[in-house]
Amino acid sequence: TKAQDIPHKTGETKEVTTSQDVRATIPTEEHKNSSETTPKEKVKVDSSQEVGLEEVQLQKKVPSLQTIPEKLEKVPVKEQEVQTTETVFGIMSASELQSAVNRLEAVASRLETLAQKSPSAGSSKSSSGGGESEVVTPSVTAFDEIVNGSVGKFVDLSNKIQGDVQTVGAMVQRGFNNLRQYIYVASRSKQPSEAVMEKLFDPVKKVIEEAMTFKDNNRPSKQFNHLSAIAESLPALCWVRVAPTPGPYVKDMQDAGMFYTNRVLKEYKDK
Incomplete structure (x- = not known):
């Protein structure tokens, strides 16, 4: 930069040295001595510009923030x-x-x-070959107790009532038998993919769909409330596909079926 003379209102002047890299400092004795070896141009500034020059010096001492984006x-x-x-x-x-x-x-x-x-x-x-045997896990054994107990009693009563109730009673029995097969395979295997699980569960799902279709196709039936109770509660067999806690789901299906079983109880109360 070129040196310029800047007049001060009061007539006071101070000398500073400027190099070609545009650095300005307030003159000291060291600067005066060093000026003999390194020629520099002088510029006169008034006292009102001292603060500005000090700010320039401070800014040059502070590390530049432009290096941060590079990092x-x-x-x-x-x-x-x-x-x-x-x-x-x-x-x-x-x-x-x-x-x-x-x-x-x-x-x-x-x-x-x-x-x-x-x-x-x-x-x-x-098995008939004598070389293989079916090892039943505790979960399958517990399920067999339910099938042979409550489910077996339900099927027997359905057969006594006969008619459409006997038909859906057989569906219920098939649904539980298919679910038993699903539980048996699951107890003997590591958890497979979702596609394999869905394929194994397909027989159970078909029975549920069959019960719903039978109910819809027999609305004029005198036993329609019986059919509805089964169709609404049978999806509880899907509990094996509900994770991690299937209990609330089973309770919902039970309540849905109970709505129609209460109608059956009311209808046949005095019969």
Whole structure:
């Protein structure tokens, strides 16, 4: 920069040295001595500009914040590297999972065949070949107790009533038998994929749909309230597909069926 003479209102002047990099400092004895070896141009400023010059000096002593964005530019690169690693890991996991699903499907199919050949009750039954046996877990044993107890009694009473009630009674029995098969396979296998679980549960779902369709197609039936009670409560068999707590779901289905069983009780109270 070029030196300029800036007049002061009071006539007072001070000398400062300026170099070519536009740095201004208030003159000191050291500056005066150093000026002999390094020629610098002088400029006169009044006292009103001292504060401005001190601010310039302070700004040059404070580190520039422009270096921060340069450091932050590395952050997106690191995030991108992490995402890439997670993506590769995810692909590998999907491949391994698919392989496991294929093996589980084969095991589930074989277990289903074995279970269909075996009785629905009993803690351990030998197969006809003599080399294989059905090992029943405690969960299956507990379910068998329900089927042979309350469900069996319900089916017997439905057969006595006969008519449409007997028809839906048979549906209920098939639904519980199919659910027993599902529980048996699940107790003998590790948790498969959702697709495999849905396939294994399909026989139970078909019975539920059959009961609902039968109810809708027989609205003129004198036993329509019976049919409705079964159709509304039978979806409780889906409790095995409800996680993590199926209890509230079963209670809802029970209440839905009870709405119609109360009608049945009221209708046949004096009969």
